[in-house]
Amino acid sequence: MTNKDTMNYHGTTILAVRHKGKAAVAGDGQVTLDVNVVKHHAKKVRRIYNDKIIVGFAGATADALNLSERLEEKLERYNGNLTRSAVELARDWRTDKYLRRLEAVMVAVDENSMYLISGNGDVIEPDDGFVAVGSGGVAAQAAARALIDFTDLDAGAIVREAMKIAASICIYTNGIITVEEMG
Numbered sequence: 001m002t003n004k005d006t007m008n009y010h011g012t013t014i015l016a017v018r019h020k021g022k023a024a025v026a027g028d029g030q031v032t033l034d035v036n037v038v039k040h041h042a043k044k045v046r047r048i049y050n051d052k053i054i055v056g057f058a059g060a061t062a063d064a065l066n067l068s069e070r071l072e073e074k075l076e077r078y079n080g081n082l083t084r085s086a087v088e089l090a091r092d093w094r095t096d097k098y099l100r101r102l103e104a105v106m107v108a109v110d111e112n113s114m115y116l117i118s119g120n121g122d123v124i125e126p127d128d129g130f131v132a133v134g135s136g137g138v139a140a141q142a143a144a145r146a147l148i149d150f151t152d153l154d155a156g157a158i159v160r161e162a163m164k165i166a167a168s169i170c171i172y173t174n175g176i177i178t179v180e181e182m183g
Contacts, residue, residue, distance in 0.1 A: 012044055013136030013166050013173040014056035016107045016114055017144055018129040019155040022183035023109050025054045026159035028136070028167060029176035031061070037174075045178045049075040052110060053082060054180045058134035059104030067093070067106055071117075082110045086123045094121035105133045111183060136163075136170030156181045 016025045027044035030037055044064070045056040049072055057064030067089070074085035086108055093099045099119070106117045116124040116131050124131070130148065132141035143162035147153055153161065159179055167175040 012058035012134035013132065013140050013163065013170060014044060014058050014107050014134050015132040015137070015140040015144060015159050015162055015166070016054075016056065016109050016130060017148070017155045017158050017162075018109070018114055019148055019153075019158060022155040022181060023054070023111075023114065024155040024159045024179055024181040025056045025107060025109055026163045026177050026179045027056045028163060028173045029178065030172060030174035032172050040174060041176055043178050045180050047180055048072045049080055052080060054109045054182060056107045056133075057104050058137075060102070063102035064104040064106065067102060067104055067117075070099075071106070071108060080110075082108060082113045082115070083123075086115045086117050090117050090119075090121050090123045093117075093119045107131055107133060109182070132166075134173070136166035136173035139169045139173075140166035155183075 014027045025045050029041045031039040031042045047054055055068050071085060071089050074088050078084040102119060108115050108117060130144045140162045143165035144158055147158045147161055156179060163177045167173045
């Protein structure tokens with residue numbers, strides 16, 4: 001059994017929604033090490049690039065912060081073009097010997113675009129204007145789908161309510177939610 005096998009980090013749900021001309025990204029605050037909650041108020045959603053881009057991440061915190069910084073460097077290089085920056089980050093992440101070892105998934109949102117970015121080289125733009133990652137991602141995404149289809153809530157309210165639902169189902173997700181909105 002390796003150290004990696006005995007030190008399993010869990011505890012993240014990230015949800016991004018674009019609805020009614022606005023976007024919102026939410027993340028829970030729980031970090032779990034094996035079967036123990038080690039942090040309740042982690043901030044996994046933040047603004048970068050002069051507050052024009054919102055990112056949320058799931059996975060190892062140090063890895064995710066490293067990727068966030070690298071995305072911001074790409075945004076600087078490509079004048080805030082999120083699409084080009086996301087593609088270049090994913091390319092680097094997949095091909096760089098050091099970056100390949102990073103264990104995280106990122107969601108990035110600007111005024112026009114929303115992407116899930118992974119170390120497999122994925123840059124996925126969701127069809128329906130919402131995406132979720134992490135341990136409670138399926139529950140959060142299902143709740144967001146229902147709230148979009150059957151309520152008049154805006155994007156911020158949808159992510160808050162969907163995250164509450166995910167927290168009530170997923171043991172690795174808590175109800176301490178950080179939300180960033182734009183638009």
